[in-house]
Amino acid sequence: MISQKSHLANMDVWVQWRENKILEAKKALIETYLPLVDYVSSRLSIGLPKNVSKEDLSSFGVMGLIDAIEKFDYQRGLQFETYASWRIRGAIIDGLRQGDWVPRSVREKAKKIEEAYQVLEQRYLRSVSDTEMSDYLGVSENDFQQMVQDVAVSTVCSIDDPIREEDSETRLSLLIDEKAKNPEFKVNEVYIKETLAKAIERLTEKERTVVSLFYYEELSLSEIAEVMSLSPSRISQLHSKAIQRLKGALSRHKTHLLYD
Incomplete structure (x- = not known):
């Protein structure tokens, strides 16, 4: 998991993205928080059917991460990792459900x-x-x-x-x-x-x-x-x-x- 300090260390990048819409800043945030996708997808993969690949989970999770970065308000003082983890989890499960993974x-x-x-x-x-x-x-x-x-x-x-x-x-x-x-x-x-x-x-x-x-x-x-x-x-x-x-x-x- 990414430490709490990482959010503070990236505050200037958040400002660049949220205030100035600099795409390089958004890309940097995605790369910084990608470990969250691996963490959440690994936990969700336990017990899933064998036909569900880790690559599919990661793909859904990345979409959730991007959605979280686009919607997160850094000025509210909330922890991004917590918010993003829920978004990633939701995106993965929604993606699986669209594929009718549970009969x-x-x-x-x-x-x-x-x-x-x-x-x-x-x-x-x-x-x-x-x-x-x-x-x-x-x-x-x-x-x-x-x-x-x-x-x-x-x-x-x-x-x-x-x-x-x-x-x-x-x-x-x-x-x-x-x-x-x-x-x-x-x-x-x-x-x-x-x-x-x-x-x-x-x-x-x-x-x-x-x-x-x-x-x-x-x-x-x-x-x-x-x-x-x-x-x-x-x-x-x-x-x-x-x-x-x-x-x-x-x-x-x-x-x-x-x-x-």
Whole structure:
């Protein structure tokens, strides 16, 4: 990852591009932040179908980087690397979706699992077992494990996806200047964090470990597999189950969080 100092060191280049539209400055910024594309595409490539090439991911990612450079306002005091990473991630996933990389049947399975976690964990107020999940879904435990494995590649989502299916507001619209947060946004932000914290507490120990290592320590799933002495496919499955649990928890409070 590019260090925070890099943004400050390139402030004059940002000025040249944003204020004077000097194309050489834009080119310099693209070259400077290209490592972000490799970083994001490498993390997203874990668990994707073999027919998805790293070159395709990088190509989509570069388009996202260029879009980020064109739209970023350096005067707002935000960190470009964070903003660009989301844009790159969104561009890659949108590009993959246009290529129909996840079959409808897989998306339907993912939705069923998410809804099942939502219903059962609200009912029992605890982490539910695979047996309870398979009973609720009316499948064997082996079939449930296969379902989880099948949806592992669909646990990424685009920043440009609508927050609610019937609305046009996207996750990107929530990236508001830290200096301009209104009270309602601050309350929602705190509530979201509390909801996620409680949901994470309900994950199994192995699921919490995977989430921590992947999102906080930024290890790849293959590296996590080595740390936990498990197979990469098992780590992918644990990650998928954790994400479905968390999505289910957020879905229960979605209306309150965004429209209360």
